[in-house]
Amino acid sequence: AQSVSQHNHHVILSEAASLELGCNYSYGGTVNLFWYVQYPGQHLQLLLKYFSGDPLVKGIKGFEAEFIKSKFSFNLRKPSVQWSDTAEYFCAVNAQNSGGYQKVTFGIGTKLQVIP
């Protein structure tokens, strides 16, 4: 069964600090990988995704993530965070289940608090 692990549950940074949030997944086959973000009081929305090709993908608001197949990882990065990045970040995996249907599994999320 597929699973997603996020290592940092609560991260506190000062503005302009660099960010890296860890994500590892468990699945032996082909996966599509995602980072979603939930700003306070808002819906979950897509930040970026990886399907194939260049393992370094860029998303909205200056975020990027690198897919490292050998490590089953898809870490999220941002060189310089802003107060408006305060949110909860979820890593997700889309992979086929035993019935052949694609299901989307999320990690437990990382709460990021950026201090002005």
Place this chain on the structure above:
Amino acid sequence: DVKVTQSSRYLVKRTGEKVFLECVQDMDHENMFWYRQDPGLGLRLIYFSYDVKMKEKGDIPEGYSVSREKKERFSLILESASTNQTSMYLCASRLQGPREKLFFGSGTQLSVL
């Protein structure tokens, strides 16, 4: 943009009641999902559906059932609500293909007393 509408924002029910949570999407998506979101546990998949009348169990289906009689509507049913089902319930609709992503509803905060 895609709209995913959940019928109730807040719901309070009593233990043992049968509870229906409704979700409607307006973009003719085939795939729809129900998650529950709990602090420290993230989003956990309850059930998903790939077409009308088709359903698949997610990771935590116990105590829940679903109904997909029409493509746009995916209902989550708590047959006999219990206090441990107090949670935020999120419905999502999936756009497939190269532009794949999930569109989420605003959620239903269910409290079971």
